[in-house]
Amino acid sequence: MTIPPLTLSPDEMRRAGYAVIDRLVEHYATLNEQSPWGDGEIPAPNPFDAPPPREGVAFETLLARLDKEFFPYNLRVNHPRFYSFIPGPSNFIGVLADTLAAGFNIFGGTWIGGSGTAQMERASIKWVRDAVGFPEDSFGLFTSGGSAANVIALAAARHSRLKGPLENARIYMSSETHSSVERGLRILGFKSHQCRKIKVDENLRIDVLSLTDAICEDRAKGFDPIAVVANAGTTNTGAVDPLHQLADICRRENVWMHIDGAYGAGAVFSKRGRAMLDGVERADSVSFDAHKWLFQPFEIGGVLVRDGETLHSAFNIDASYLRDTKKLFGRGVNFGEHGIQLTRASRALKFWLTFQAFGADEIERAINNGLDMAEAAETMIRSLPHWRVISPASLGALAFRAAPSGWSDEAADRLNSEIAARSRADGKDMIVTTEFKGRVALRICPINPRLTKSDMQGTIERLDLAALAAMSDAENADETR
Numbered sequence: 001m002t003i004p005p006l007t008l009s010p011d012e013m014r015r016a017g018y019a020v021i022d023r024l025v026e027h028y029a030t031l032n033e034q035s036p037w038g039d040g041e042i043p044a045p046n047p048f049d050a051p052p053p054r055e056g057v058a059f060e061t062l063l064a065r066l067d068k069e070f071f072p073y074n075l076r077v078n079h080p081r082f083y084s085f086i087p088g089p090s091n092f093i094g095v096l097a098d099t100l101a102a103g104f105n106i107f108g109g110t111w112i113g114g115s116g117t118a119q120m121e122r123a124s125i126k127w128v129r130d131a132v133g134f135p136e137d138s139f140g141l142f143t144s145g146g147s148a149a150n151v152i153a154l155a156a157a158r159h160s161r162l163k164g165p166l167e168n169a170r171i172y173m174s175s176e177t178h179s180s181v182e183r184g185l186r187i188l189g190f191k192s193h194q195c196r197k198i199k200v201d202e203n204l205r206i207d208v209l210s211l212t213d214a215i216c217e218d219r220a221k222g223f224d225p226i227a228v229v230a231n232a233g234t235t236n237t238g239a240v241d242p243l244h245q246l247a248d249i250c251r252r253e254n255v256w257m258h259i260d261g262a263y264g265a266g267a268v269f270s271k272r273g274r275a276m277l278d279g280v281e282r283a284d285s286v287s288f289d290a291h292k293w294l295f296q297p298f299e300i301g302g303v304l305v306r307d308g309e310t311l312h313s314a315f316n317i318d319a320s321y322l323r324d325t326k327k328l329f330g331r332g333v334n335f336g337e338h339g340i341q342l343t344r345a346s347r348a349l350k351f352w353l354t355f356q357a358f359g360a361d362e363i364e365r366a367i368n369n370g371l372d373m374a375e376a377a378e379t380m381i382r383s384l385p386h387w388r389v390i391s392p393a394s395l396g397a398l399a400f401r402a403a404p405s406g407w408s409d410e411a412a413d414r415l416n417s418e419i420a421a422r423s424r425a426d427g428k429d430m431i432v433t434t435e436f437k438g439r440v441a442l443r444i445c446p447i448n449p450r451l452t453k454s455d456m457q458g459t460i461e462r463l464d465l466a467a468l469a470a471m472s473d474a475e476n477a478d479e480t481r
């Protein structure tokens with residue numbers, strides 16, 4: 001019997017599948033003993049840079065090769081002590097759901113392609129909608145991540161509010177806003193001078209007086225303010241812009257209010273987190289990232305738009321080959337008409353299954369753990385003599401800096417870079433530096449639900465030891481000025 005191309009027998013599929021699951025279970029079960037850095041940077045030359053083999057290689061052989069050449073050289077972003085950037089603290093149910101979604105190759109773009117996944121996405125988005133506090137006629141969808149969610153929201157804003165020429169439009173955001181917003185605007189045809197970066201106050205929240213001045217100034221010059229982008233959790237410090245004040249301004253000025261909640265909006269599923277995001281319900285659109293603080297494997301973000309019809313009219317385009325997909329039998333929805341992708345995976349499956357398997361209370365506990373850990377770290381840092389808190393715990397993010405008395409700012413900058421380098425060499429914690437007002441600081445985002453207080457204690461103690469050793473070396477070398 002000839003076997004069709006690209007086909008495995010059921011036994012071969014089982015063997016290969018079990019080998020994959022075994023690896024994943026081993027990975028999860030031993031994560032705490034691994035370094036969050038993995039084995040660091042892949043050695044040169046690139047081991048994959050060769051033409052594909054003419055004849056296939058046994059899957060087991062390939063897996064063994066990946067064990068050596070591939071898996072070790074990727075950061076363990078779901079490690080409890082991975083504190084940097086925004087971690088990716090995913091969960092195993094989400095992993096299995098992605099496997100199922102890929103295995104069934106579920107098409108999430110049209111009702112005809114998958115009414116099962118469409119209803120699951122609808123129901124899941126409704127959970128987010130209700131947690132945010134958006135009205136019933138709002139609509140939204142899952143996206144590949146926060147960047148895509150921001151582009152979709154900004155496209156809806158442009159569609160709704162732009163009345164004159166594109167080059168007259170102005171969009172406002174704080175100087176702390178994530179780069180994906182500016183990139184999204186660039187993709188949509190706006191030039192960088194049309195994105196007005198507004199200065200921030202001492203808490204790194206947008207300065208509302210400067211914002212109103214900028215809008216006023218632009219109107220006087222004949223420009224067309226169309227949108228304000230607010231932050232619900234900036235990447236650097238977790239700062240939440242004054243959402244109610246911004247909503248008032250946007251209403252008065254008739255401009256679209258988008259909230260970039262890619263980092264922070266997941267916290268709406270915790271009562272404590274939701275209270276920190278008061279005002280989020282007044283926006284015209286909100287983006288969120290379930291692959292961050294809602295514990296999903298990459299890639300799943302999402303966007304909600306207050307007026308669901310605007311989202312549809314911003315993205316819907318008819319095509320003859322899709323005419324049969326328009327038959328919705330009065331209850332269907334084509335998610336592919338509401339965003340960038342037509343062909344899209346069933347992202348809802350992992351989101352829905354995770355909530356089902358663990359329950360909303362456990363998701364809430366997982367979010368609260370991140371809030372607790374950032375607060376605990378702040379208390380620990382404040383108890384140490386050579387350290388200063390630079391940005392207090394806010395929505396699960398914290399920044400601090402070793403700043404021994406008598407040292408110059410520049411010497412303290414070098415010290416903090418050195419502490420990060422020593423911590424990296426030690427390999428137990430994944431921490432990198434960032435900058436605040438031109439000064440080097442360490443930043444942690446301890447949102448992994450499996451992180452414990454004693455993990456955090458260990459991390460802070462290791463940082464303090466690294467600081468003391470680096471301080472002693474610098475003092476011996478007379479480098480404190």
Ligand SMILES: Cc1ncc(COP(=O)(O)O)c(C=O)c1O
Binds near residue numbers: 086144148178180
């Ligand atoms: C505030 C904020 N917005 C947008 C993004 C972009 O999201 P993604 O990386 O999922 O595209 C990030 C990523 O860290 C973020 O922190």
